[in-house]
Amino acid sequence: MSEKDRIEEMEEMEDALEQEDPQEEKLRDQSGEDETEGADQHSREEELQAELEKEKDKFLRLFAEFENFKRRTSKERMDLFKTAGQEVMVSLLPVLDDFERALKELGRSSEKELFKGVELIHHKFKDTLKAKGLEEIEAKEGDAFDAEIHDAITQIPAPNKKLKGKIIDVVEKGYRLGDKIIRHPKVVVGN
Incomplete structure (x- = not known):
């Protein structure tokens, strides 16, 4: 069917509609429009409301995920800072043990001045490690x-x-x- 044929057919349909009773047509159009308009508007409102709820749910889930992520990374960073020097501390523990053994041996000797000097260094070393978070x-x-x-x-x-x-x-x-x-x-x- 050509474009010209379609246009002619549409014109014929319009003519046929115009010949019907204008009052009847008005009533039919008003009642039909009201029903379809109200139904269309009501269903469109429901669709928009459902879509809004869906988007709200997505947003809340995303927000909760982000908050959990922030909390988790913050905790991991704090743990990392607390134990950042763990490797160094572990390697210094044998030195601390040797200091304590040396103090025991020097305590038995008659060299009290040497004992006091080593004891002073030992306390300073322990206090430094304690300040870095090491506890016995x-x-x-x-x-x-x-x-x-x-x-x-x-x-x-x-x-x-x-x-x-x-x-x-x-x-x-x-x-x-x-x-x-x-x-x-x-x-x-x-x-």
């Missing part, structure tokens, strides 16, 4: 053994019943950097 884990004879904190290197028969399941001797001190244990105290446990 307290473990002494008679404390209850805790597998989460202590590292039992051996078990020996307890000298008395009170020391059964308790620490009998501390072989090597333990340390924590911030909240993280970087070396567990090595202990002997009574059984």
Whole structure:
């Protein structure tokens, strides 16, 4: 069908519509328009409302995800700052152990001035490490053994019943950097 034929057909349809009763046509048009207009507007409103709810939900989820991300990265950064020097601290622990052994030996000798000098250096070294977050884990004879904190290197028969399941001797001190244990105290446990 050509363009010209379509135009002629449309004109014929318009003529046929004009010949109908104008009053009847008006009533039909008004009632039909009102119903379709109201239904169209109502359904369009519902569509927009549903779309708005969907977008709100997306936004809230995205916002919550972002807040969780911020919180998680902030916590990770804080943990990183707290334990940033862990490798250095772990490598300095044997030096600290050697200092303590040297102090024990110098305490037995008659050279009190040398002992005081080494003791002063030892305290300064410990204070510097403490300022960087290093803490000694307290473990002494008679404390209850805790597998989460202590590292039992051996078990020996307890000298008395009170020391059964308790620490009998501390072989090597333990340390924590911030909240993280970087070396567990090595202990002997009574059984």
